[in-house]
Amino acid sequence: MESPPRDGQVSAEPTGSALVSRAVELPDCDPRPFLAGRDAPRVYWTSPYGPEFAGGGTAARIAADGADRFETVREAADELFEGLDYDGPEAARPRLFGGFAFHEDHDPAPPWQGFGAAEFVLPRTQLTRANGETWLTVSSLNATPEAVERELAEVREALAESRDRANGPDAGPPGVVSTTSTTTREEWAEQVSAAVSRIEAGDLRKVTLAQALTAELADEVSIPDALARLGESYPDCFRFCFEPTTDGAFFGATPERLATLRGRTVETDALAGSVGRGDTPEEDAELEASIETSEKMAHEHGLVVETIRDQLSPVSGEVRVADRRVRKLATIQHLWTPIEADLTDNGHVLSIVEALHPTPAVGGLPPEAALRTIRETETFDRGWYAAPVGWFDAAGDGTFAVGLRSAVTDGTSATLFAGNGIVADSDPDEEYEEVQLKYRPILDELEDE
Structure with a gap:
């Protein structure tokens, strides 16, 4: 297992400071067998709005913890990219992939071994699918351009030779033998009631409480296959995987974008308030109407919109809030408000991510009181659940999502996470079912049919 670097230090083999990257176009390549053929660390990312990436191996690695972890990662990345020698299209440029723990003092204990408070990897090999094209990028520190180009040719040849035999059938769900929840219905009712009491006393306006569910699996889960199945069921979600070592992988299909930065334009989402899908069009429409007219849902959602606007206002000249609408997914529908802002100066996506995390949708209001309530209430480690996961490049552009609808797995067991926003009129039973x-x-992607 590769040892993580010290805080803010770039780790790579061979060591050095000059990052060399080269890219070549490929015939369309399925990321599933490509990802399956990579060694850890492995990364995967795709969104409804942009490219699809898969990567493996390490060209460089950055880790940090503590209150300054966002700034530490940003400074180390600036140093890494300062001498970048890249030849290839803009879409296939090298990127750092990774994320942050929900709490700044996160301890990477099981099931989160290998996941620090902040971990980012620049893959040795990166597959990019964008605008109908497929590209392979190879990156290395302290290597000559000729050496990187030779490696690029070797990887390209190996992919061509393995393409036909690699495109085998999906391994299928591993099957779930048993599940164990961290929180019984009775314990949950007590937790929600205690949170409501704090809200009524004026200590809180809202807090998001979560649960964890451990699933013992009948067989080892194939992350590439699970991600492919999630893509079929949730094409409108951000799908991601970060596997820092062979000890565990964090993956999911989240509907919530935290932030995208392109140049000076920031895009983010307010996603709060949810209800299930109906079995018939009529029932589905009734559920949609119920969420649109619910005072409780409108209040919860409004808190999130208000806070995001306040968080973006200091760094932007204008914050544009779109009309609220309902976003429908396969098993759930949410109240959703897209938000955009224009930065007054050049920025970095990590600065936006730091300003927004945690949003009221996954933390609460006021933030300090909500985080204190979460720590005092939840009986498990959130790890990277409900925290920023995504990528950024040398220019500071990038996209991060909120790590929801997610699980961390060591292959033969998986720990799933889910939570709900609690406000003054929350009903424990309704919140539990949600x-x-x-x-x-x-x-659904773990259970046998």
């Missing part, structure tokens, strides 16, 4: 609904995207 949490169980949010397990379904991942649980």
Whole structure:
């Protein structure tokens, strides 16, 4: 297992400071066998709005913890990219993939071994699918351009030779032998009631409480296959995987974007308030109407919109809030408000991510009181659940999502996470059922039919 670097230090083999990257176009290549053929660390990312990436191996690695972890990662990345020698199209440029733990003092204990408070990897090999094209990028520190180009040719040849035999059938779900929840219905009712009491006393306006569900699997889960199945069921979600070592992988299909930065334009989403899908069009329409007219849902959603606007205002000249609408997914529908802002100066996506995390949708208001309540209430480690996961490049552009509808797995077991926003009129039983609904995207891809 590769040892993680010290805080803010770039780690790579061979060591050095000059990052060399080269890219070549490929015939269309399925990322599933490509990802399956890579060694850890492995990464995967795709969104409804942009490219699809898969990567493996390490050209460089950055880790940090503590209150300054966002700044530490940003400074180390600036140093890494400062001497970048890249030859290839803009779409296939090298990127750092990774994320952050929900809490800044996160301890990477099981099931989160290998996941620090901040971990990012620049893959040795990166597959990019964008605008109908497929590209292979190879990156290395302290290597000559000629050496990187030779390696690029070797990887390209190996992919061509293995393409036909690699495109085998999906391994299928591993099957679930048993599940164990961290929180019984009775314990949940007590937790929600205690949170509501704090809200009524004026200590809180809202807090998001979560649960964890451990699933013992009948067989080892294939992450590439699970991601492919999630893509079929949730094409409108951000799908991601970060596997820092062979000890565990964090993956999911989240509907919530935290931030995208392109130049000076920031895009983000307010996603709060949810209800299930109906079995018939008529029932589905009734559920949609119920969420649109619910005072409780409108209040919860409004808190999130208000806070995101306030968080973006200091760094932007204008914040544009679109009309609220309902976003429908396979098993759930959410109140959703897209938000855009224009930065007054050049920025970095990590600065936006730091300003927004945690949003009220996954933390609460006021933030400090909500985080204190979460720590005092939840009986499990959130790890990277509900935290920023994504990528950024040398210019500081990038996209991060909120790590929801997710699980961390060591292959033969998986720990799933789900939560719900608690406000003054929250009903414990209704909140409990909604949490169980949010397990379904991942649980469905683990269970045998």
